[in-house]
Amino acid sequence: MSLARPILSLSFWNTLCVIALCVVTELFATVLWVFPKMERGIIRLAEKYDAYLPEITIQGGQASIKEKQPYYIENLMRNGLVLVIDTTVSSYDDAKKYLKNASRGVVLTRSSILNKEGDEIKMFSLAQLPDMVINSDNITKAIESIRPIFKTWGLLFLAVFFMVSKLLQALTLAAIPFFAVRLYRQSMTFGEAFRITAISMTVPVGINLFLSFWELSIVNLVLAYYVTFIATIVVVTRDYVIELGDAI
Numbered sequence: 738m739s740l741a742r743p744i745l746s747l748s749f750w751n752t753l754c755v756i757a758l759c760v761v762t763e764l765f766a767t768v769l770w771v772f773p774k775m776e777r778g779i780i781r782l783a784e785k786y787d788a789y790l791p792e793i794t795i796q797g798g799q800a801s802i803k804e805k806q807p808y809y810i811e812n813l814m815r816n817g818l819v820l821v822i823d824t825t826v827s828s829y830d831d832a833k834k835y836l837k838n839a840s841r842g843v844v845l846t847r848s849s850i851l852n853k854e855g856d857e858i859k860m861f862s863l864a865q866l867p868d869m870v871i872n873s874d875n876i877t878k879a880i881e882s883i884r885p886i887f888k889t890w891g892l893l894f895l896a897v898f899f900m901v902s903k904l905l906q907a908l909t910l911a912a913i914p915f916f917a918v919r920l921y922r923q924s925m926t927f928g929e930a931f932r933i934t935a936i937s938m939t940v941p942v943g944i945n946l947f948l949s950f951w952e953l954s955i956v957n958l959v960l961a962y963y964v965t966f967i968a969t970i971v972v973v974t975r976d977y978v979i980e981l982g983d984a985i
Contacts, residue, residue, distance in 0.1 A: 741977035770949040798864035914974040937969040
């Protein structure tokens with residue numbers, strides 16, 4: 738039996754329901770794999786704070802640390818960023834001296850933060866910040882407290898993003914069957930091409946759900962998704978062309 742025939746018999750609304758099912762599957766894979774991986778990465782970064790940076794206390798709009806100052810880190814996170822903490826100074830001119838030879842850098846003074854990008858230096862006051870103590874434990878607690886909110890809004894955003902992206906994928910890749918059948922002097926409406934592409938989407942979505950258990954990189958998952966997606970479209974389109982040829 739032709740693969741294309743049952744696909745083309747589906748209504749437009751049934752096709753949209755299949756796309757919605759793909760969106761739900763992608764969300765499930767995200768909750769299963771992406772969110773936990775992101776959380777573990779963020780927690781690991783928070784736990785490493787104490788190994789690289791001093792505990793910073795901000796009270797009444799003024800910062801202080803217990804370590805010897807100036808506290809200087811060059812090439813922070815291996816991206817050329819210079820970090821200087823000197824809460825013994827508060828003037829803009831004194832703080833700016835630390836960034837004289839740096840192309841990118843941040844200076845924390847008693848009452849402000851200076852950020853340099855290229856030739857531009859911006860200053861942010863600490864006066865509006867609440868009192869806090871910045872260390873690994875408090876950062877981890879803050880992450881734990883906002884985790885439910887992040888997951889809720891993250892899922893809502895991803896649901897909209899996946900729905901829009903899946904529709905765009907189906908519309909864009911519908912050009913493959915739409916023009917491919919014309920190479921064999923056959924005809925196909927764009928609506929039929931859209932249905933073939935939308936239903937073909939279920940194969941790469943299902944494969945990616947399976948691959949998510951292996952915790953592959955995002956690049957590999959995206960590559961596997963589009964390779965199997967296009968391959969499925971080609972197979973179904975070929976089946977459609979063969980069926981039309983047999984019918985003539």
